[in-house]
Amino acid sequence: MDLKQLRSFLHVAETGSLSKAAKRLNVTQPALSRQIRLLEEDAGVALFIRTGRGVLLSEAGALLEGRARVLSEEMERLKMDMTAFAGTVQGEVRLGLPPSVGLVLAGPVIERFRADYPNVRLRVTQLLSGALQDALLEGRMDIGVLFEGNVSSQLHSEPLWSEQLYFITAPTQPWASRKEVTLEECLEQPFILPGTKHGLRDLLDKEAAKIGKAINVVVEAESLAIQTELVCRALGSTILSYEACKSHVEAGRLIALPLVNPTVERVSTLVWSKDYPLTMAAQAMSEVIRESAAKVFTPL
CATH class of the missing domain: 3.40.190.290 (D-Maltodextrin-Binding Protein; domain 2)
Structure with a gap:
């Protein structure tokens, strides 16, 4: 089974819709449908039950979902471990913050990050949590802060304060x-x-x-x-x-x-997509956010 197909499968399972999952993944619906069809052919069993309102997991699909999620998370950890050998921290980080968090945290985080990682370009965007979650899921943001609750299962979520x-x-x-x-x-x-x-x-x-x-x-x-x-x-x-x-x-x-x-x-949480593992620069940003948040707020 192809990891890309498994990740696409997880997005369809979460949204319950091929069209919504295709939009999130920035692919066409026919292309996504083909990935799911190939995955079902490889599995030898239907993974979804098609309905007039979208799709539901079949019994086999529900079994695959749990195991596919474990595989996806393990691959994320592996890729993050490999980036630790990449050398100097450089590139770009796209950070998203809700307005209420940005008012307090943006200043100390950006000041510290720029001092420690001057070779990294930094893009900071302020968005309400729903729009920020969509941006993270679609790969338009690398890392952000969301409030615990309705955070997508396709996001890694780490409580901060x-x-x-x-x-x-x-x-x-x-x-x-x-x-x-x-x-x-x-x-x-x-x-x-x-x-x-x-x-x-x-x-x-x-x-x-x-x-x-x-x-x-x-x-x-x-x-x-x-x-x-x-x-x-x-x-x-x-x-x-x-x-x-x-x-x-x-x-x-x-x-x-x-x-x-x-x-x-x-509860405010540090989040990033399981489909887009953190680069070295984004990992550095995650550490700066953790340390800055611990100074501003009472950490959990």
């Missing part, structure tokens, strides 16, 4: 006089949040479901700057880390109330 989330709203009554707020209380409010494919939204939807509630999202904003600006205008509230809106809070435009009963935390 955890941070508490706050109820963020305009400084109006009754919130201006409060010191904290329960999750159930704040869920009665209209919210401004990113779309459902983003890590923060996924986390909050799950926390709300635990207490039998749903979030009343009146505006979906795919930009942290727009999100906080709309909250400043009292058009709704949101939930974020304190660092994500610190400047607005210190300027008196927003207030940040700790969530209690329960507290809500999110």
